[in-house]
Amino acid sequence: MSHSRLPHEPDPEPTESLEDLVKDHRLLAAQQWLGTHQPHVIADALARMNAVDAGVAFRLLDKDRALAAFEELEPVNQQQILEGLRDRAFLDLVENMEPDDRVRMLNEAPAKVAKRVLAGLSPNERRMTSALLGYPEGSVGRYMTPEVVALPQDLTVEQALRTVRAKGADAETVYTLPVVDSGRRLTGIVELRELVLNPPDMMMSELVVTEPTSAYATASAERAARLMRETNDLNLPVVDSEDRLVGLFTIDDAVEVIEAADSEDVARQAGAAPWAGHYMAASVWQLARYRALWLMLLLVAATLTIGVTQAFEATLEQVAQLALFIPMLIGAGGNAGAQAATACVRALAVGEVRGSDLLKVIWRECRVGLVLGSLLAALGLLVGSLFVSLKIAVVVGITLVLICGWAATIGGTMPLLAKRLRIDPAVVSAPMVTTLVDATGLIIYFLTAKAVLGV
Template sequence: MTQAANPTSSSELRDIVRDQLQLLLEQKNYEGAKMLLVPVPPVDIAEAIQGLSRPMQMLAFRLLSKSEAIAVYEYLDSDVQQSLLEEFRDQEAIDIVESMAPDDRANLFDEMPANLVRRVLAQLDPSERQATALLLGYKPDTAGRVMTPEFISVRADMTVSQAQERIRELARDKEVAYYVYVTDPVKRLLGTVSLRDLILASPDQRVEDVMERDVIFARADVDQEEVARLIQRYDLLALPIVDQEGILLGVVTVDDVIDILEEEATEDIYAIGGVRAEGESYFDSGFWSILKRRVPWLLVLVVTNIATVFIMSQYEEVLDSVVELAFFTPLLIDTGGNIGAQSSTVLIRGLSTDELRNKKPARVILRELFAGAALGIVLAVLVLGIAMVFVGKVEIGLTVGLSLIAIAALAATVGTLLPYLFHKMGFDPAFMASPFITTVADILGILIYLNIAKLLLNIG
């Protein structure tokens, strides 16, 4: 019996292409490299090129035909795009950049040195330069910056036949051809019409008679996260973007939203870990850039943790009287920090996904408080038994157990309350995550533990 061949996964295929491309380039077998890349999709060629050394990247890119190079370029990371652009001759650079969608071009210019942006921008076709300048005029991370002006619009007073003719003229040159937007003579958004309805409608009907008037849209100055939420909530392929007067400026497409969600999730994860995000990939950053990202939070934590040292120094008498109390200090600190981090993580995620939109903050905080207390009771029962075995003193076990309950309840409350407060103040709640909440929980936990010990053990 003939055994079926094992299918190759896409990641394995990319690795094979990259390794073979590297080998062929090293052997200067350029024709072989060209043939290798012929059946490979542009996105996989881009990933293979990114896996090469910088000199090899330019060499591999120059093997592509003009149409292939244009398709591959948009899939490259911004640092590789910039590196290649700096090596291109002027006309090569203009051909590549002009072929990009305006929103992708604006993203590239965001990462490039200002002098290179000015040089390239000055040589663009006037219409492309105007489209790019429009996007660059909006603040980063807003709908205006990520929208594309490449959409199809028709006037409401057109006949269906006229609208169909306009679509045939424009569809090849527009990025978004699956929605047709209906505007008035001054480009104010009035509605949308599907291609299906245009095909089925009578040629003499007016567009306003077949269009959908209830349109989901966003202002150009809203945060890109809000755009992503709207597209996700209403299952849209594209979202129209308008100015304050309702003039249609552009659209944000679902593929842009995927990039937005990945970018925002990366920022939140970095923030939760106490690592500042600066746009570029962390793993492609230089050594000093990595230090610059990680040091600030650590310095803040060192300063705030001095409070823990100060508190313990004020309770030196308690620790000297009952040395066994020191044995359980790491357990209590870690418990408070972990429970606080758990609560903050679920709350930050809930705020990010709008799960908490219709929930009262007080109820959420109380729920986490009770959950923290319940976790503390479970841990207290376990620790009481451990304390009896290793220390042999009931009062020590009770002190640690009660402290665990109080610390767990307080840490869960703090882990919920602080992100809420940050969110209400207009800041990203992710910055009030693990490092800071852990530190606050540590300080309050030590204070609670030593005061309960002082009270139950009659010290001082």
């Protein structure tokens, strides 16, 4: 589509962003920018903008590109766009969304927005949306698409393809086709590729994969997504408690679920609360608010270090040189613990470690820590002997072995214990482990000094 262009409004430069064009009120150039970029690029540009500018830019899109870009946005950004639309545009947009994308947006929408969305939907779309919202939060049912082409099991290839052509336009995907019996119970799956490449008169049953991987609608969406990654499935059939087909969990939704779970784990491992939205669109106050609580909790926990130092104040007064190595020792211990915690959180997330492996992980990480501590101790002896007496250097070396062994054991154990207590393992990961190891590491250091130096 060609657009007229005012003489004073030149074409956008390749380096100009959509945000700059909107802020400069160059709307025709902004419209041209939107027409030459893919929906996922447009969605990223909208997410970087404030709500007002994003709303202006969104209204410049044609209907089809607007829907495609809107479905690429995170729910928090979708809500910002919806709030700026008039009723007709609002209803058209939510009506044409895929049911699972609509539900994901409603999961995080205020009650007022959710009520407005549901009230404006057609009866069929409202029925599908309400059914998905009836599943537990975080379950596969909330993310699956109910718009599926299900094939009876007694068809020929030609009949199956005819069914796909007749019903496929209303389905989100037709690449994986569930096969069901007369009671709609899942009996297998067949790939569209197999139907296309085989003779029309062949019975479809010869191509069906029986006992396919599937998930219950109430199962964890994250577990189902990671299962798809392990089995390399593009789509996962979803069934109810009686094994009746209710939908498909598609790979694009699985990727989003894994990305959201990993982003949450990364935030918690860094000692911050997880949050939704685009980093560049967040204000300084928002970013600070998500980090402040954990920093304050860790600061309170760090007072343990002060208490330990006070308890061994007499030891420090007798051998003041011990204070020189405190930062190095607690730093080494904290790093060793953080490494072990991060490794175990990842192993839990991808299913390499289970709660029943607790004792194995303790023994494994303890040995890893002792090996690392021995390597650091050799370096510590060399460094220590350059600055202090050999006895103090020996104290530092022994302490490094003990602290690293202890820190790695704690770091590997805490995520598994958290999992058993139904706490997110990422919550008790690196920052918490580091803080705990700081205090206990000082106790190990001072007790070692008393034993070796006799103070």
